[in-house]
Amino acid sequence: VSPFNGAEVRIEGVVIADYQGALPALGGFYVQEQDSDVDANPATSEGVFIFDRDLPSPVDVNVGQVVTVVGTVSEFRGWTEIADPVLVSTSGFTSLPTPAALSLPVANPLFLERYESMRVSIPQTLTVTELEFLGKFGELELSSGGALESPTESIDPNDDPASGTTSTGNSNVAAVNAAQSANRLRKIILEDGWEDYYPDPTPFLNAQQTRRCGDTVTNLSGLLRQVDEDYRIAPEGVVAFTDANPRPPAPEAPLGRLRFASMNVLNYFTTFQENDSNARGAGDATEFARQEQKIVEALAALDADVIGLIELENNGTTALADLVAALNTHLGSTVYTAVADPVAGSGGDAIRNALIYRSARVTPIGDAQLDTDAIWYDDPNYLRPPLAQLFEEAGTSERFIICVNHFKSKSATGASGADLDQGDGQAAYNDLRRQLATRLDVFLGDVETATSESDILIIGDLNAYGEEDPIDILRAAGWVDQLAISEPGGYSYRRSGERGRLDHALTSPSLTTKTVDASHWAINADEPEFYDYNTENKSPAHLLINETGPYRSSDHDPVLVDIYHPTYDYWQDNLISWNGANDTLEGDPNSNGLTNVEEYVHGTSPVSAGKESGLITFERNGTDLELTWIQRKNTGVIKVTPQWSENLMDWFPMNTPTVESTLDAIREQRKAAVSHNGKTELFGRLLIQMP
Numbered sequence: 001v002s003p004f005n006g007a008e009v010r011i012e013g014v015v016i017a018d019y020q021g022a023l024p025a026l027g028g029f030y031v032q033e034q035d036s037d038v039d040a041n042p043a044t045s046e047g048v049f050i051f052d053r054d055l056p057s058p059v060d061v062n063v064g065q066v067v068t069v070v071g072t073v074s075e076f077r078g079w080t081e082i083a084d085p086v087l088v089s090t091s092g093f094t095s096l097p098t099p100a101a102l103s104l105p106v107a108n109p110l111f112l113e114r115y116e117s118m119r120v121s122i123p124q125t126l127t128v129t130e131l132e133f134l135g136k137f138g139e140l141e142l143s144s145g146g147a148l149e150s151p152t153e154s155i156d157p158n159d160d161p162a163s164g165t166t167s168t169g170n171s172n173v174a175a176v177n178a179a180q181s182a183n184r185l186r187k188i189i190l191e192d193g194w195e196d197y198y199p200d201p202t203p204f205l206n207a208q209q210t211r212r213c214g215d216t217v218t219n220l221s222g223l224l225r226q227v228d229e230d231y232r233i234a235p236e237g238v239v240a241f242t243d244a245n246p247r248p249p250a251p252e253a254p255l256g257r258l259r260f261a262s263m264n265v266l267n268y269f270t271t272f273q274e275n276d277s278n279a280r281g282a283g284d285a286t287e288f289a290r291q292e293q294k295i296v297e298a299l300a301a302l303d304a305d306v307i308g309l310i311e312l313e314n315n316g317t318t319a320l321a322d323l324v325a326a327l328n329t330h331l332g333s334t335v336y337t338a339v340a341d342p343v344a345g346s347g348g349d350a351i352r353n354a355l356i357y358r359s360a361r362v363t364p365i366g367d368a369q370l371d372t373d374a375i376w377y378d379d380p381n382y383l384r385p386p387l388a389q390l391f392e393e394a395g396t397s398e399r400f401i402i403c404v405n406h407f408k409s410k411s412a413t414g415a416s417g418a419d420l421d422q423g424d425g426q427a428a429y430n431d432l433r434r435q436l437a438t439r440l441d442v443f444l445g446d447v448e449t450a451t452s453e454s455d456i457l458i459i460g461d462l463n464a465y466g467e468e469d470p471i472d473i474l475r476a477a478g479w480v481d482q483l484a485i486s487e488p489g490g491y492s493y494r495r496s497g498e499r500g501r502l503d504h505a506l507t508s509p510s511l512t513t514k515t516v517d518a519s520h521w522a523i524n525a526d527e528p529e530f531y532d533y534n535t536e537n538k539s540p541a542h543l544l545i546n547e548t549g550p551y552r553s554s555d556h557d558p559v560l561v562d563i564y565h566p567t568y569d570y571w572q573d574n575l576i577s578w579n580g581a582n583d584t585l586e587g588d589p590n591s592n593g594l595t596n597v598e599e600y601v602h603g604t605s606p607v608s609a610g611k612e613s614g615l616i617t618f619e620r621n622g623t624d625l626e627l628t629w630i631q632r633k634n635t636g637v638i639k640v641t642p643q644w645s646e647n648l649m650d651w652f653p654m655n656t657p658t659v660e661s662t663l664d665a666i667r668e669q670r671k672a673a674v675s676h677n678g679k680t681e682l683f684g685r686l687l688i689q690m691p
Contacts, residue, residue: 027053135530214245308404
């Protein structure tokens with residue numbers, strides 16, 4: 001608050017920004033001291049806002065003019081202003097004051113107060129970290145040091161360093177809160193400088209008509225404003241963004257024989273809000289058509305053999321059947337089938353979980369199972385029970401269980417007692433989510449006993465970040481966090497500018513050895529919320545720029561899990577046909593020059609297009625010829641031997657191979673060598689021998 005609040009003052013300065021006029025203009029102009037008149041107090045601002053919209057005949061000013069203003073100082077929504085000045089006079093033009101150089105993070109939440117209503121510049125590179133209000137208010141959040149992460153994604157409130165399995169105690173809560181405070185000091189808002197509601201055109205978009213979290217801007221300059229507790233920059237001129245995080249056109253290519261996925265379908269309701277105020281999804285048929293198209297395009301692109309669906313309307317099978325029909329229509333044939341509801345139904349909540357599968361690739365075995373424990377059925381506060389189904393891979397004897405989940409959210413509505421936010425970074429209802437995680441482990445133990453199958457995958461929205469208690473409880477019970485292994489630092493959701501993993505993939509110990517990869521497809525969390533299916537307040541131009549495509553089809557990114565490396569037994573005994581004769585051990589279905597057995601040894605896919613680089617390399621190192629190659633850790637009955645020769649006829653083994661590095665859970669890089677001494681020519685090869 002200005003020490004002159006309420007006092008009449010006379011000031012002279014330079015107009016640095018002109019926002020005079022009716023709404024959506026700010027209704028005034030900004031004045032800053034000339035460089036030669038700056039006072040000796042670096043803790044006070046040299047600028048002020050002059051609000052003149054309500055004057056009957058405001059004096060028109062221009063940027064660069066020297067003005068004299070007389071009026072009363074006041075405070076409004078956090079900023080200092082002179083409202084309805086009694087005198088405004090102009091006296092020619094001069095150069096603008098030099099922008100004050102800023103850097104983030106700032107020292108404290110009030111540090112930028114000293115630069116309020118002044119020209120500033122930030123030479124460092126800032127990252128887009130939040131887009132929630134880009135469409136609505138024409139603003140986005142930037143942060144220093146990269147995008148912001150939710151503290152409990154990597155900081156465990158219970159222990160340091162995080163063990164990944166400790167779910168009790170609060171010895172590290174201070175570190176969580178410190179990280180949260182540090183995040184606030186790293187960010188600033190970039191705005192368009194207007195008070196427009198759903199501005200058209202939307203500012204700051206790129207050539208693809210989007211702006212994604214992860215994009216960057218360097219050397220930002222403009223006017224620093226304070227609105228309530230937030231500081232923001234209205235830029236001078238066009239902001240030069242770097243599209244550092246472009247839209248991924250498709251998910252990563254599958255690395256295993258089967259692909260599983262989960263996707264939050266953002267309240268896919270066939271009951272519209274215009275007909276039922278309790279409905280959660282589309283307001284009318286127009287919005288539903290947009291929603292359905294986006295979701296269908298996303299699901300089709302996943303190209304998964306089993307997909308867990310989250311946030312479907314729980315109206316029997318109506319919404320589920322509608323979505324499956326739309327997906328199959330898009331694909332041109334009946335590719336996917338919904339798993340039939342179990343005898344226990346689909347739970348008591350307004351939304352449900354579901355499973356769909358590619359019937360040409362997998363077959364459900366027996367009935368699906370829904371947990372009927374009382375914890376999920378607290379009337380009227382129903383939760384979403386986990387849904388599990390045993391499947392069998394077509395043409396093999398491989399069986400596995402997929403369990404799709406949606407735990408209680410972090411919203412504090414209705415919370416009491418232990419479910420209140422405990423101030424440890426885990427938000428409301430963490431105690432209940434802890435109980436749900438414990439119950440899920442028990443339920444899947446029962447399912448394993450009933451089916452005699454131990455290969456189990458937990459997928460879905462657990463509403464807990466990577467180091468929060470529910471995930472610790474599951475890991476402590478033996479479940480393996482596949483996304484932490486395959487995609488460290490990954491995320492599926494973004495809230496208040498911070499990203500993290502709410503959507504998970506955890507495998508049982510037996511399935512862990514068969515899991516090849518896990519990943520997110522970043523089509524939603526990094527996109528502007530404005531691009532969802534809703535049509536309210538959006539102009540025809542707004543709707544056109546993101547009418548189709550999978551982007552912002554939901555607020556969560558889909559999760560993908562690839563399992564089952566192509567194995568010797570798979571080719572030898574089962575011979576699933578990829579391309580006629582190419583399913584033999586010597587076949588080459590993807591025509592990349594590697595036979596199926598060579599692909600197996602290297603741990604690569606025999607059906608994915610292309611050939612991974614660096615599988616085998618030769619290099620002279622001093623007096624040695626070195627052979628380096630990528631090999632799966634366990635090749636079973638297949639023998640792999642590095643060899644050398646001087647004449648390409650007589651071959652001898654190189655020295656004992658060494659492991660140079662571990663590449664992932666399945667593969668490692670190995671090296672062997674032979675000396676050049678006494679040899680005229682040297683050749684090397686990797687001999688693969690079948691039993």
